[in-house]
Amino acid sequence: MTVAPGTATALVGPNGCGKSTFLRGVLGTEPFDRGRVLLDDVELDERDPAVRAAVAADIEELPAFPDLSVREHLELLARAHATPDPGTVVDAALQELHLVPAADRMPATLSSGQRRRFAFGAWLVRPRRVLLLDEPEHHLDDEGRTWLAERLRAERGAGTAVLFASHDSVLVERVADAVVRIGR
Known part of the structure; x- marks a missing residue:
């Protein structure tokens, strides 16, 4: 399986069939029984700073420091990844995500x-x-799902390789260039 730059591949299948496990394997946090994951023709190693710089993932609940606000968390992440002009990038993300009113709240209160x-x-x-x-798409209303589809298409357009697991056939249809069906 290849997920090329500027493409999106959807993993679909029933609950419990291994989609999340597969994603964790791709990320390198859970070993595969066989096969390899390559990035730039080099075996992916999540301990490698170059891999951590290239691969972004949202496959588990985002851990949050209890004393940092939403804005502070995002600024910390932006700075940790050497994002140019992190304050402006965080402000734009808060605006895009409709989180400006919650920017100074603690994540646990969201x-x-x-x-x-x-x-x-x-x-x-x-x-x-x-x-x-x-x-x-989990926990998103219709407006959020529409935004997500548009954002993932924009990610593709920017050359990002997108691999996602989903139960939302509309999202898959709107975003995916390829679909991999996983079943028991």
Whole structure:
């Protein structure tokens, strides 16, 4: 399987079939029984700073420091990834994600939909060549799902390789260039 720059591949299948496990394997946080994951023809090693710089992922609940606001978290991530002009990038992400009113709140106080958008902010504020997402539509209303489809198409257009697991057939149809069906 190849996910080339500027393309999106969707993983679809019933709950429990291994989509999330596959994504964790691609990320390098869970070993595969066989096969390899290559980035630029080199085996992916999540300990490698170049890999961490290239691969952004939203495949589990975003951990949050209890004493940092939404804005402070995103600024920390942007700075950690050497994002140019991090304050401007964070402000733009908060605006795009409709999180400006919640920017100074603690993540634990956010609604489930706001927490989902906060997690999106974690990859929006950093450079990325590869984007891994596990059911990104979860906890989003119709407007949020429309935004997500548009954003993922924009990621493709910017040359990002997108690999995502989804149960949302409309999202898959709108975004994916290829679909991989996983089943038991």
